[in-house]
Amino acid sequence: FEDFKIISTASSVPDRVVDNDELSTMMDTSDEWITQRTGIKQRHVAVDETTSSLATKVAEELLEKSGLKPTDIDLIVVATMSPDYLTPSVGAIVQGNIGATNAIGFDIDAACSGFVYALKVARQMLMADHNMHAIVIGAETLSKLVDWHDRSTAVLFGDGAAGMLISNEQEPGTFISEDLTTLGNLGKYLTAGQVGVKSPFAADDTQYSPFFKMNGHRVYGFAVKNVPASINRALAKAKMSVDDIDHFVLHQANERIIEKIAETLGAPMTKFPLNINEYGNTSAASEPILFAELVEKQIIKRGDVVALSGFGGGLTVGTMIIKY
Ligand code: ACO
Numbered sequence: 001f002e003d004f005k006i007i008s009t010a011s012s013v014p015d016r017v018v019d020n021d022e023l024s025t026m027m028d029t030s031d032e033w034i035t036q037r038t039g040i041k042q043r044h045v046a047v048d049e050t051t052s053s054l055a056t057k058v059a060e061e062l063l064e065k066s067g068l069k070p071t072d073i074d075l076i077v078v079a080t081m082s083p084d085y086l087t088p089s090v091g092a093i094v095q096g097n098i099g100a101t102n103a104i105g106f107d108i109d110a111a112c113s114g115f116v117y118a119l120k121v122a123r124q125m126l127m128a129d130h131n132m133h134a135i136v137i138g139a140e141t142l143s144k145l146v147d148w149h150d151r152s153t154a155v156l157f158g159d160g161a162a163g164m165l166i167s168n169e170q171e172p173g174t175f176i177s178e179d180l181t182t183l184g185n186l187g188k189y190l191t192a193g194q195v196g197v198k199s200p201f202a203a204d205d206t207q208y209s210p211f212f213k214m215n216g217h218r219v220y221g222f223a224v225k226n227v228p229a230s231i232n233r234a235l236a237k238a239k240m241s242v243d244d245i246d247h248f249v250l251h252q253a254n255e256r257i258i259e260k261i262a263e264t265l266g267a268p269m270t271k272f273p274l275n276i277n278e279y280g281n282t283s284a285a286s287e288p289i290l291f292a293e294l295v296e297k298q299i300i301k302r303g304d305v306v307a308l309s310g311f312g313g314g315l316t317v318g319t320m321i322i323k324y
Pocket residue numbers: 028029030033034037038111112113151152153155190214216217219220223253254257281283311312313
C-alpha cells in the first residue's frame with residue numbers, strides 16, 4: 001500500500017461560547033485588542049466536556065458518515081497536548097468508548113503541529129500493513145491549561161476536536177508530499193502542563209506549572225519564517241508551485257501570522273480560509289476543524305489539492321500536501 005484515502009471528516013466543539021466582550025469582564029483586555037492582534041472574536045470552552053468526550057463524538061460521527069462499524073477500525077491516533085490523563089491515552093479511551101475492539105489506540109503530542117504528525121504516523125502504519133481503516137483525530141481542551149488571569153495567553157485559546165477516517169483500501173492518490181521539522185532547542189518559548197515531581201526524594205524547588213507560558217514574539221517570528229519554508233520544501237518535493245494548491249489549511253493561531261505567510265509565499269489570501277474568529281487557537285484540532293468545515297460547505301471538493309500546515313509547541317512545524 002502506498003497511499004491513503006480520506007473517507008469521512010467530522011468535528012465537535014463545546015456548546016459554551018465565550019466572546020471577547022465576556023473575557024473583557026474577567027481581565028484587562030478588549031474586543032478591539034484581541035480582534036486587531038489575532039482575528040479572534042470568540043472561542044468554544046468546555047463546561048463538562050473533556051478531550052476524550054469531544055474526540056469520541058468525532059469518532060462516532062466519522063463512523064456514521066462512512067457507514068463503517070466500530071470493529072472495522074484498526075487504528076485510532078489522537079493528536080493532543082491536553083489529554084484527560086497521562087494514561088490512559090485519549091486514543092485508548094475513544095477505542096473503549098466506541099467499542100473499536102480490533103483497533104489499537106494511542107496519542108501523539110506535537111502541539112499545534114499534532115494533526116499533521118498524527119496523519120504521517122497513521123499513513124505510514126497503513127502503508128506497512130493489510131487493508132486498514134484508521135481514525136485520526138486532533139482534540140484539545142486547552143481551557144484547562146490556560147491561566148485565566150493571564151491576558152497575554154487566555155484570549156488566544158479554545159477547545160474542540162475534529163478528524164478524518166482514512167483507509168488504504170480504496171483508490172490511491174491522496175498523499176502528495178510532506179515536510180515535518182522539530183526545533184527542540186526552541187521548546188522553551190512555548191510550554192504548558194509542566195508535570196512536577198512530588199516525591200519524598202524530590203528537591204524542594206521542583207517546578208510545577210500547569211499553565212501556558214509563551215514568548216509570543218518568538219513564536220510569531222518562528223511561525224512566519226518556518227511555515228512558508230516548510231510549505232516551500234513540501235512543494236519542491238512534489239515539483240509543484242503555490243499556484244497548484246487550491247486551499248492552504250493552516251493552523252489557526254493568529255490571522256496576522258496567516259496573512260504574513262500568504263504574503264511570503266506570494267499566494268492570495270483567498271486561498272487561505274480562516275475560522276479563527278469563531279474558535280480561537282485549538283492547537284491540534286485547528287486544521288481538522290477547518291478542513292471538516294470546508295468539506296461540509298463543499299468549498300473543499302474531491303480532487304482539490306490542499307496544503308495542511310501546523311506549527312507550535314516543540315517547537316514543531318508540519319506540512320502535508322494532499323489531494324482530497
Ligand atoms: N489585551 C490587552 N492588552 C494586551 C493583551 C490582551 N489580551 N495581551 C497583551 N497585551 C498588551 C501587552 O501587555 C503589551 O502592553 P505594553 O506595550 O504596555 O507592554 C501590548 O499589549 C503589546 O503586547 P505584545 O505581546 O507586544 O503584542 P503582540 O502584537 O506581539 O501580539 C500575540 C501578541 C498575539 C500573542 C502575538 O505575539 C502572537 O500571536 N504570537 C504568536 C503566538 C502563537 O501563535 N502561539 C500559539 C502557538 S500554537 C501552540 O503550539 C499552542
